[in-house]
Amino acid sequence: MAAARTLRIGLIPGDGIGREVIPAGRRILESLPSSLNLKFNFVDLDAGYETFQKTGTALPDKTVDTLKKECDGALFGAVSSPSTKVAGYSSPIVALRKKLDLYANVRPVKTTAGNSNGKPIDLVIVRENTEDLYVKEERTIEGPNGKVAEAIKRISENASFRISNIAGEIALRRQNIRAASPTSTRDQPMVTITHKSNVLSQTDGLFRETARRALAAEKFSSVFVDEQIVDSMVYKLFRQPEFYDVIVAPNLYGDILSDGAAALVGSLGLVPSANVGDGFAIGEPCHGSAPDIEGQGISNPIATIRSVALMLEFLGEEKAAAQIYAAVDGNLDAAQFLTPDMGGKATTQQVLDDVLKRL
Amino acid sequence: MAAARTLRIGLIPGDGIGREVIPAGRRILESLPSSLNLKFNFVDLDAGYETFQKTGTALPDKTVDTLKKECDGALFGAVSSPSTKVAGYSSPIVALRKKLDLYANVRPVKTTAGNSNGKPIDLVIVRENTEDLYVKEERTIEGPNGKVAEAIKRISENASFRISNIAGEIALRRQNIRAASPTSTRDQPMVTITHKSNVLSQTDGLFRETARRALAAEKFSSVFVDEQIVDSMVYKLFRQPEFYDVIVAPNLYGDILSDGAAALVGSLGLVPSANVGDGFAIGEPCHGSAPDIEGQGISNPIATIRSVALMLEFLGEEKAAAQIYAAVDGNLDAAQFLTPDMGGKATTQQVLDDVLKRL
Ligand SMILES: CC(C)[C@H](C(=O)O)[C@@H](O)C(=O)O
Numbered sequence: 178m179a180a181a182r183t184l185r186i187g188l189i190p191g192d193g194i195g196r197e198v199i200p201a202g203r204r205i206l207e208s209l210p211s212s213l214n215l216k217f218n219f220v221d222l223d224a225g226y227e228t229f230q231k232t233g234t235a236l237p238d239k240t241v242d243t244l245k246k247e248c249d250g251a252l253f254g255a256v257s258s259p260s261t262k263v264a265g266y267s268s269p270i271v272a273l274r275k276k277l278d279l280y281a282n283v284r285p286v287k288t289t290a291g292n293s294n295g296k297p298i299d300l301v302i303v304r305e306n307t308e309d310l311y312v313k314e315e316r317t318i319e320g321p322n323g324k325v326a327e328a329i330k331r332i333s334e335n336a337s338f339r340i341s342n343i344a345g346e347i348a349l350r351r352q353n354i355r356a357a358s359p360t361s362t363r364d365q366p367m368v369t370i371t372h373k374s375n376v377l378s379q380t381d382g383l384f385r386e387t388a389r390r391a392l393a394a395e396k397f398s399s400v401f402v403d404e405q406i407v408d409s410m411v412y413k414l415f416r417q418p419e420f421y422d423v424i425v426a427p428n429l430y431g432d433i434l435s436d437g438a439a440a441l442v443g444s445l446g447l448v449p450s451a452n453v454g455d456g457f458a459i460g461e462p463c464h465g466s467a468p469d470i471e472g473q474g475i476s477n478p479i480a481t482i483r484s485v486a487l488m489l490e491f492l493g494e495e496k497a498a499a500q501i502y503a504a505v506d507g508n509l510d511a512a513q514f515l516t517p518d519m520g521g522k523a524t525t526q527q528v529l530d531d532v533l534k535r536l
Numbered sequence: 537m538a539a540a541r542t543l544r545i546g547l548i549p550g551d552g553i554g555r556e557v558i559p560a561g562r563r564i565l566e567s568l569p570s571s572l573n574l575k576f577n578f579v580d581l582d583a584g585y586e587t588f589q590k591t592g593t594a595l596p597d598k599t600v601d602t603l604k605k606e607c608d609g610a611l612f613g614a615v616s617s618p619s620t621k622v623a624g625y626s627s628p629i630v631a632l633r634k635k636l637d638l639y640a641n642v643r644p645v646k647t648t649a650g651n652s653n654g655k656p657i658d659l660v661i662v663r664e665n666t667e668d669l670y671v672k673e674e675r676t677i678e679g680p681n682g683k684v685a686e687a688i689k690r691i692s693e694n695a696s697f698r699i700s701n702i703a704g705e706i707a708l709r710r711q712n713i714r715a716a717s718p719t720s721t722r723d724q725p726m727v728t729i730t731h732k733s734n735v736l737s738q739t740d741g742l743f744r745e746t747a748r749r750a751l752a753a754e755k756f757s758s759v760f761v762d763e764q765i766v767d768s769m770v771y772k773l774f775r776q777p778e779f780y781d782v783i784v785a786p787n788l789y790g791d792i793l794s795d796g797a798a799a800l801v802g803s804l805g806l807v808p809s810a811n812v813g814d815g816f817a818i819g820e821p822c823h824g825s826a827p828d829i830e831g832q833g834i835s836n837p838i839a840t841i842r843s844v845a846l847m848l849e850f851l852g853e854e855k856a857a858a859q860i861y862a863a864v865d866g867n868l869d870a871a872q873f874l875t876p877d878m879g880g881k882a883t884t885q886q887v888l889d890d891v892l893k894r895l
């Protein structure tokens with residue numbers, strides 16, 4: 178038998194319910210069937226608003242260094258945003274994405290067999306993760322008529338190309354998986370480019386053009402390429418979500434679209450994401466720190482468990498990922514152990530146990 | 537009997553189905569009951585992509601001058617966007633909003649009694665209409681690694697204040713109308729401020745702070761003021777739209793949110809808007825030029841008819857507006873004459889006739 182592959186995983190629970198769900202993610206990794214021949218080392222890392230309050234920085238250098246030098250991947254929980262402006266504080270996840278050049282934010286949104294009232298949704302939003310308004314270059318001028326603030330929206334050919342390229346690759350990979358499934362109804366992979374080039378002809382125009390060029394590559398010849406203006410994309414997403422496969426978008430539109438898509442499947446507590454760079458991936462549930470339910474032991478671990486699978490997928494462990502997805506689908510379809518956000522009464526622990534049982 | 541008030545209305549059909557719906561809007565104005573004591577003069581004006589192709593400009597000076605000097609209000613249909621970049625072309629409606637300082641884009645989204653499967657939705661999006669990324673200040677640099685394009689997002693205290701102020705006033709006005717209705721379930725007006733200040737602390741931070749300040753005025757003491765980060769706003773809008781009353785947002789978020797809200801009520805063909813400045817209003821259906829159905833006589837005139845009412849509301853003619861809204865609600869609830877976007881088989885003309893009959 179071949180030597181086990183050992184993956185070193187950074188655990189960054191962050192704030193709020195991040196501390197309740199990340200341990201569940203760790204348990205999933207520890208409990209993978211031994212036939213997969215995977216071993217994990219874990220390292221606990223700090224980031225978040227509480228870290229900021231204790232140390233004056235929301236993202237300690239040690240966290241970034243350890244991830245860079247010692248880890249293959251990581252799990253990130255959530256961070257609280259202070260309710261009023263706090264000098265010196267800025268979101269550590271946005272910084273982390275940039276510092277590790279995790280240029281793609283991948284957000285699959287999917288109904289399961291038992292969980293689609295209506296047509297099944299199975300789409301993924303591939304969000305550019307390093308630029309757009311997230312460069313956070315802002316300034317404020319005190320004018321004669323009051324303050325005027327400006328922010329830069331930056332779109333580069335480079336970043337637009339690589340995000341569109343990975344979107345195309347994800348579309349092909351999904352098609353391969355579908356090809357193996359007897360129930361699949363889609364016969365051609367599709368990528369929908371989202372932009373607002375009717376107003377932003379240079380920035381979003383560059384994104385649109387570059388995406389078209391990237392997706393015109395020979396390797397994507399089987400992919401149907403389409404586009405939607407962002408406002409109309411939100412409309413269509415809501416009216417006919419079953420139509421979409423891969424949606425590629427600049428950072429901010431991707432942020433907005435992925436929350437919109439999450440609403441379609443019932444709860445943000447179900448929706449995973451991965452921040453993906455070359456050879457590195459951070460799994461991150463999309464739900465945020467959820468101060469309203471913190472400490473009650475009822476946060477939904479599904480988004481994190483799916484994020485674990487998504488991270489593994491991008492670390493080349495597709496088989497492990499598939500087993501985790503199947504266990505989650507089993508839990509959801511049985512609908513016996515669901516957290517309150519899903520209309521159930523189960524605790525985080527009960528949902529985790531049920532998924533572990535199915536693994 | 538008092539002398540009739542005469543309103544001079546510019547008619548700008550623009551492109552595509554704009555030419556089918558604007559005449560319907562005119563007919564509504566011409567057919568208002570004489571008891572309202574209103575007269576209308578109309579002036580036909582050009583704008584749009586076809587105008588650009590003929591004259592080299594999408595928004596002729598004559599159109600702007602006539603609106604400024606001779607009109608009290610206007611109706612705008614829609615404009616086509618060219619499918620690839622065309623040098624020198626830029627959207628005339630965006631320019632018009634700025635040139636006439638129509639600083640508020642008001643977009644009510646509402647289910648009618650017969651048309652809500654689920655809880656009734658009755659909200660309005662109040663979108664800042666002059667700045668944000670719509671200032672269209674862009675540049676492109678040829679870097680060593682390819683092109684980099686930048687756009688300015690500009691948020692001013694001034695514009696943020698006046699949009700928040702009008703949002704508050706709209707909330708109060710809506711509360712007055714509700715107070716007169718026996719079926720109303722909301723007992724307090726509410727304004728939800730939308731922003732992304734967790735990332736854009738200066739620009740969206742300024743919007744948020746200024747909106748808070750504007751809405752803290754004594755006259756708004758009865759208004760409940762709330763806020764939502766834009767991604768979470770889209771999520772909530774899809775999950776519990778019945779919760780919202782007035783949503784105030786910077787330009788781009790307002791653009792996206794209003795399409796999202798339109799999806800909730802079944803068709804963009806139902807959703808009106810008004811571009812409002814001091815003493816001037818342009819009614820504009822939200823649906824766009826819809827090249828797919830152009831020329832078939834089946835475009836839905838409801839969005840335009842409601843835009844006529846909305847325009848009148850902002851020109852101080854609330855009674856006329858209320859009568860038009862009621863006639864439209866009657867048409868929708870009867871569901872006898874509906875255009876294909878609503879699942880019906882009626883033509884534009886049949887829907888118009890049915891609304892006129894109810895007026
Ligand atoms: C917390 C916030 C900075 C973040 C973002 O805007 O990217 C979040 O909304 C997300 O989608 O991960």
Ligand SMILES: CC(C)[C@H](C(=O)O)[C@@H](O)C(=O)O
Binds near residue numbers: 375408627629630791
């Ligand atoms: C056509 C386009 C420029 C416009 C906008 O973005 O404002 C449209 O989407 C709208 O909402 O009126």
